[in-house]
Amino acid sequence: MLHYMISSGPRPVAPFSHAVEANGFVFITGQMPTNPDAPDAPLPDGVEAQTRRVMENLRIVLDGVGLGFEHVAMARIYLTQFERDYAAFNAIWPGYFEAGKLPARTTVGVTALAVGALVEIDLVARRG
Known part of the structure; x- marks a missing residue:
């Protein structure tokens, strides 16, 4: 497995790697x-x-x-104000992907996120 910390990436809000790669999958x-x-x-x-x-x-x-967004196979989205923000989120989301090639996705409402955020997204990507 490969563990990545991206020097230009966001400062972690907890102890983690920005990404971990295993068998061609990048989490x-x-x-x-x-x-x-x-x-x-x-x-x-x-x-x-x-x-x-x-x-x-x-x-x-x-x-x-x-990698790029074209390599994303799966996304998980967390919204703290699900009913209020779901439609607004959905209006933005497809713009990051090629038309007709959206990743699989799960979106859940949560009670809170780190740093008081309204949204958090994690991804699973694949090389090749």
Whole structure:
């Protein structure tokens, strides 16, 4: 197994690797809407802005292991305000993937996330 910490990636909010690779599968740790260039700055306002920041953080990690969103097979999304934010999240999500090639996905409502985030996303990607 390979364990990755991406130097330009978001500062971890807990003890973990940004990604772990095993047998061609790359497991990307759930990312928060923090700014890698200003990790102590306030979070963006609203689920739309936080979703975009999370996706950009995921892009940084994917790039750091030589992959892109086209390699994503599965995603798990966590929303703290599920009923309020689900539609807004869904309006943004497809824009990161090729039309008709969305990854499998599970979205769940949770009571809280680290750093007071509204959204967190983790990914499973595959090389090749």
